[in-house]
Amino acid sequence: MRYSSQVKPISYLKANAAEVLLKLAECREPLVITQNGEAKAVLQDVASYEETQETLALLKILALGNREIESGNVKPVAEVAAQLRAKKTSS
Structure with missing residues (x-):
């Protein structure tokens, strides 16, 4: 966009x-x-601002997930699902 x-x-x-x-x-x-001839601010409508903030939040979540993967802090889905099922039945 220009x-x-x-x-x-x-x-x-x-x-x-x-x-x-x-x-x-x-x-x-x-x-x-x-x-004075220099860009100082950007105005945008509220709906566009909210969309931008939601997009940024999603990007932050993805970045956090990528860091977890890179650090090896992951578990197989089957293991997590089994843990959740076990908690559900013990409650």
């Missing part, structure tokens, strides 16, 4: 905040805000 078309100065945001929020929700594309 952000070059979605770059606005902070003065534009100040003057058109309501319009910017509507467009963010409608287009679901982030908006880069500049100050």
Whole structure:
């Protein structure tokens, strides 16, 4: 995704905040805000932000799983299933 078309100065945001929020929700594309010609912030709609956070959480879980595998901290599925069944029947 190219952000070059979605770059606005902070003065534009100040003057058109309501319009910017509507467009963010409608287009679901982030908006880069500049100050003194430099990119300073990125605005995005809430739904896109939530999706990003969920994706990051899943990636963290995958990374943790990969570290467990690399460290050898794994068990065969059959062994884990047997342990769970044993706990269930003893409860």
